[in-house]
Amino acid sequence: MPTVTHSCAPFPYRRSGLTIQTSCSLPSRDSFANLRPIMAYVRWSRYFLPTWKEEPAEADLPSHRLMLRAGLIRPLAAGIYTYLPFGWRALRKIETIVREEMEAIGGAELHMPIVHPAELWAKTGRLEMAGSQLVRFQDRAGREMVLGPTHEEVVTDLARREIQSWRQLPLMLYQIQTKFRDEPRARGGLVRVREFTMKDGYSFHEDTDDLDRYYPEVYRAYLTIFRRCGLATVPVEADSGMMGGSGSHEFMLSNEQGEDTFVLCDGCGYAANREGATAVKDADPDEAPQAVTEVATPGCQTIEAVAHALGVPTRKTAKAVFYRMGKKLAFVVIRGDLAVNEAKLARALGTTELAPATEEEIAAVGAVPGYASPIGISGDGVVVVADDSIPPARNLVAGANKEGFHLRNVNFPRDFQASLVADVALVRDGDRCARCGGTLRVQRGVELGHIFKLGTKYSQSLDATFLDREGRARPLIMGCYGIGIGRLLAAVLEAHHDEDGIVWPGSVAPFHVLVAVLNPKEPEPLAYAASVAEHLAQAGLDVLLDDRERTAGEKFHDAKLLGIPVLAVIGPRSLRKGEVDLERRRDGARNSVDASLDVIHSSVQDLLRAEVVETG
RNA sequence: CGGAGAGUAGCGCAGCUUGGUCAGCGCGCAUGGUUCGGGACCAUGAGGUCGGCGGUUCAAAUCCGCCCUCUCCGACCA
Known part of the structure; x- marks a missing residue:
């Protein structure tokens, strides 16, 4: 069997979950039988975990900032x-x-x-529907493909x-x-x-x-x-x-x-x-329909302006909203205090292509933008949709289709008709629930x-x-x-962080334990910390050993930023007393335990068990 | 695609209004030394075609035009 040589990696070149032979030649076939899974820990000094002390200017969301600062992405x-x-x-x-x-x-x-053939997407009609979100390209033979x-x-x-x-x-x-x-x-x-x-x-x-x-x-x-x-x-x-x-x-x-x-x-x-x-749309008390009268409303192009000028609440007005769907125009009439929910409107109209109409398109069907009225609007090019808030409402103020004028006392269906009456209103905070009358x-x-x-x-x-x-x-x-x-x-x-950094739920924490050696230049503490990390890893825990030559302060701050559930501190102060300090990220609780591997292990396990209860 | 903001060293920023000792600061990084339990200190040093292209000018990070990129709000979103 040929021997392949390559440079030896310094110890430890074993990473969690991997079994990497550290000898300088490939083992013989038989020796594979002797390999057993090595549950290794990760040495920060040989890992790739760059952290940032400062807040990134580009990021806004806490999760985004933390992912950049704590070296996730x-x-x-x-x-x-x-x-x-x-x-x-x-x-x-x-x-x-x-x-x-x-x-x-x-x-x-x-x-x-x-990568999919575009043809497949054409069959379900989603090649065009998905529109520009679908990245398309051609392969070397010119076949259309999509991502x-x-x-x-x-x-x-x-x-x-x-x-x-x-x-x-x-x-x-x-x-x-x-x-x-x-x-x-x-x-x-x-x-x-x-x-x-x-x-x-x-x-x-x-x-x-x-x-x-x-x-x-x-x-x-x-x-x-x-x-x-x-x-x-x-x-x-x-x-x-x-x-x-x-x-x-x-x-x-x-x-x-x-x-x-x-x-x-x-x-x-x-x-x-x-x-x-x-949601429930409360109707006003029924009142007798009055005769339509025209009223001058110069400069009142919004519902708020009209309502204010005429001294009526916005719910006593009818708002006109226009959408283009294909070649037709949708003329939506809705009570003035409500807003149109485009998704509901699209469903009611049975279409997927709705876009706000331009002033030109509105004028083309005979409506006057700002003073548009459903009265007298008809034709093939326009579909009038009335929100279900309109039929029960009485004596509304609506546009007069004449620059500077509105109509009082407009009533449906006496004064105008609709091709469709449907619920197309956007639910507002505080609206009443249609099922129980509670507050939405x-x-x-x-x-x-x-x-x-x-x-x-x-x-x-x-x-x-x-x-x-x-x-x-x-x-x-x-x-x-x-x-x-x-x-x-x-x-x-987003859900698990504080001002200092991430606070991982134990179930998804990248590591269970962070072992920090405060003085890694000293051979004995470093060797001891490595043995602690090794011991915990052998027990099946994911362990990160902070063996970087940094000041204690930096290590503590990084530990908080990374948010690993348990921090084990190995430093001269506690080591002198024959102890190791354990700190729980979630609440910062600290305790010192005897520096024997078994005691450390059981103490760490106790802390982690508490994590599971809290998040599980 | 509409609205707003930003691109100057790895990160965070100043300088731009008023063109000319204007290539700067803090952090980080490298080397040496001192420190060594909650982001230390001293010394020395490396690092930037000031987003790109073009224009104005004796002279452009700075003024003008076009473009690119990134962020936020909206539109959109199986």
Whole structure:
């Protein structure tokens, strides 16, 4: 057997979880049998963990600042990050939790490609729908390709080829994979990025009953995953949006700076994404319709100005809002105190392409911007939509379609008609709950997970069918389930930090213990600290040894910044007394224990057990 | 894509209004020495085409134009 020589690495060249032979020649075949797993610790002096003393100017969110300062990530471009070793460890801890819970509900992990043929996306109609978020390019043969922003198409194509019989169902496939979406606006560090790691799962069922039975299992698994990561999430009813399908929930972490908005009832617990939330619209006491009269309102182009000029509350006005959908114009009439929810409007109109209309487009249908009136508007080019707040309202002030004039006492449907009456209003903080009459609160949050009952949207368009028990070919019933792993990591930091740095929940901490030698230049303390680290690592703990030649102050500050649950301090002061000082990151509690390996080990374990209770 | 802000040494910033000792400060980094339990001290030193291109001028980090990048708000978001 040939001997390959290479330079010897200085001790220790063993990293956690790896088995690296440190001899200078490859071992013989037999010697592999003697290798046993080496649970090694990590020496900071030989690790890559750069920390920053100063706050980065670019970052706003606490999680983003901490990830940069504590050496978890580094930016490459807008919304594109490198995970450094410390951050990658945390990410892998989270992935492990996700894997365990997915396997627990019968999921089988696979790995799908990141590059897809565009043709596949054309078949489901999402090639154009996904629009500019979908990165497209050509391979050398000129074939159109895309970077996968999600994998419904690919997994359904796989199912089409492989699933023929009801006997193969149900099936849950999942992966942890990189996605790329060219977001128009990346923001907030890892909260909203363009390249990201996602756990995406897809279930296949023979009928909707089976999907309905399985869906709650995933729902519960998601709650478990987030709880194990130390996060209390709020499941909210969600809009299934461009995914299609019949039911959907988002799992939100309540956070002031979150990228999403949801509504929570303080009475019955009703929770919904703001896109789909409904609220009671109190109607004013019924009053007799009055005759329409014209009134001069010069310079009053906003509802507030008109209401003020005429001395009426905004809820006694009708607001006109215009959207362009394709070649048509949507003329939305809504009570003046309410705002239009574009997602609801799009759903009511059965369209996905809504854009605010320009003044020219508004004028083209005969309306006067600022004084637009639904009265007398008709024609093929315009669809009048009345919010359901309009029919019960009496004697509203509306535009007169004449520069500088409004109409008093406008009533629906006496004075104008609508093609459609629907709830298209945005829920406001303080609105009353449609279910229990309680008060709705609008909250910002970070969307950590999203689950959908897809139904047959993809199986139909990709012709993924199976033979049912009666021998009939039917499209697969599907569900899909996503978790943003990097965003979950960011959320952990949002929820678990203090002014000094990160405070990891034990379950996802990159290391369990940080062993800090205060005087690593002295051979004996360093050797002793190494033996402590080795001992703890052999016991199965993830250990980082701070053997850098830094002042004690720097080490203590870095320890707080990194947020490793337990800090073991080895310095001359305690060593003289035959002790080691242990400090818990969560509350700063300190105690000195006898400097024997076993005592240190059991003391550390005690502290870590307390962590599990607190976060589990 | 709209609105706002910012690009000067690895990080944080000053200098720009009023063009000319204006290539600076703090931290970090390197070397030597002193320190050594909560971000120490002294000395010496390395490091920047001032985001890019063009223009004005005797002279541009500084004035003008175009472009690029980054951040925040909004639009958008399976």
